[in-house]
Amino acid sequence: MRLALVTGSLVHGGAERQSITLANRLAERGHECHAVYVKNDPSQLGRLRIVPPGSVRCLHASRYFDLKAISHLHAFFERLAPDALLATNPYALMYASLANPGVPLAVTLHSTHIQTLKEHLQMLAYRPLFWAADCAVFVCERQQRHWLRRGLFGRSNQVIYNGVDLDYWKPVDARGLRRALGFAPEDYVVGLSAVLRPEKNASQLVDALARLRQLGLPARALFIGDGPERGKVEQRARALGVADRVVISGFQEDVRPFLSACDVLTLTSFTEALSLAAIEAMALGRPVVHADVGGAAEMIQSGHDGGLFPVGDTARLVDHLAALADPVLRLRMGESARATVERRFSEHAMVERYEQMLARITGNKRSRRAQLRKRAAAH
Numbered sequence: 001m002r003l004a005l006v007t008g009s010l011v012h013g014g015a016e017r018q019s020i021t022l023a024n025r026l027a028e029r030g031h032e033c034h035a036v037y038v039k040n041d042p043s044q045l046g047r048l049r050i051v052p053p054g055s056v057r058c059l060h061a062s063r064y065f066d067l068k069a070i071s072h073l074h075a076f077f078e079r080l081a082p083d084a085l086l087a088t089n090p091y092a093l094m095y096a097s098l099a100n101p102g103v104p105l106a107v108t109l110h111s112t113h114i115q116t117l118k119e120h121l122q123m124l125a126y127r128p129l130f131w132a133a134d135c136a137v138f139v140c141e142r143q144q145r146h147w148l149r150r151g152l153f154g155r156s157n158q159v160i161y162n163g164v165d166l167d168y169w170k171p172v173d174a175r176g177l178r179r180a181l182g183f184a185p186e187d188y189v190v191g192l193s194a195v196l197r198p199e200k201n202a203s204q205l206v207d208a209l210a211r212l213r214q215l216g217l218p219a220r221a222l223f224i225g226d227g228p229e230r231g232k233v234e235q236r237a238r239a240l241g242v243a244d245r246v247v248i249s250g251f252q253e254d255v256r257p258f259l260s261a262c263d264v265l266t267l268t269s270f271t272e273a274l275s276l277a278a279i280e281a282m283a284l285g286r287p288v289v290h291a292d293v294g295g296a297a298e299m300i301q302s303g304h305d306g307g308l309f310p311v312g313d314t315a316r317l318v319d320h321l322a323a324l325a326d327p328v329l330r331l332r333m334g335e336s337a338r339a340t341v342e343r344r345f346s347e348h349a350m351v352e353r354y355e356q357m358l359a360r361i362t363g364n365k366r367s368r369r370a371q372l373r374k375r376a377a378a379h
Helices: 014-027 068-079 089-100 117-132 141-147 175-180 203-214 228-241 256-260 275-282 314-323 329-345 346-379
Strands: 002-007 032-037 056-058 084-088 105-109 137-139 157-159 188-194 221-225 247-249 264-267 286-290 308-311
Touching: 002 014, 002 068, 002 141, 014 084, 014 105, 014 275, 014 346, 032 068, 032 203, 068 089, 084 089, 084 346, 089 105, 089 117, 089 264, 105 117, 105 346, 137 141, 137 346, 141 157, 141 308, 175 256, 188 203, 188 256, 188 275, 203 221, 203 228, 203 256, 221 228, 221 256, 264 275, 264 314, 275 329, 286 314, 308 314
Parallel strands: 002 032, 002 084, 032 056, 084 105, 105 137, 137 157, 188 221, 188 264, 221 247, 264 286, 286 308
Antiparallel strands: none
């Protein structure tokens, strides 16, 4: 198949990482893949390894709705004549839909709850684009139920879990990095891997850290990432007197050593769909304590391979983290976490299901055209 994959940008984020992975893996399977990103943020451009000349392009959209960028995309699709389009999230769907010359189109949605009035209005505007899509892909069952109840769906709908490369996501020796980050051997390091945006609620980990310290635990917090909420996290740490127990790594091209430097990972987000960061940590044998949002309960069996807590409930978060300060329990849960990923969240299974879905919608389009030609010939 000749495929065009469209994203809003290539910023650091799970949805963008997943789109890049699909482009790379589908190309390895012999498909001709082309990647298009709407806005010029190429932070992850180096991860794309697809090889045809001109296979990666940026539309350089200068505003949210850029008619010139849509026109360029339409001309590109006309020249390329792809067999199918795959858009990542609604913004990319808008550009792919408006520029589409009649090619089968699928969209993957990576969000669940939306926070602002502006986002609610945008989702209302996006609904007709989803209705016209040949397939809407959701990343977990809970997310699909949430959006179907709200009238957001495609002509067909499918759940495909995010997945990771199990050969790549293996624990690495992080003792040297732990020392470099200032952690003592006895420190209990709780990590959070995310772009520090408001919905990630990263300051809750600082609150939990302060309470763990009050319990007498040698807790440290490692924030793997960066973003607009960094200042808020640092301010909260100073206010609670734990600034010397908090490390923020900044963006990292390879997060494996940093995840491996942690004893346990947490996600304190107000909203998630199916967190790729959580799956990566679990693949590295780290138990994850996750706010019960999106597909967290489809990924984590609380008490077996991690823990779940109600959104915003710092007391329950602290309970889980305090229990996991026990290295024996932590090791057992970490082994179970790795086994869960091997069983349900492998990259191979994810790519295979996307390949099957794209082949199906492409075949459906060809079948409809053949039927129309037969009807026309009969008349």
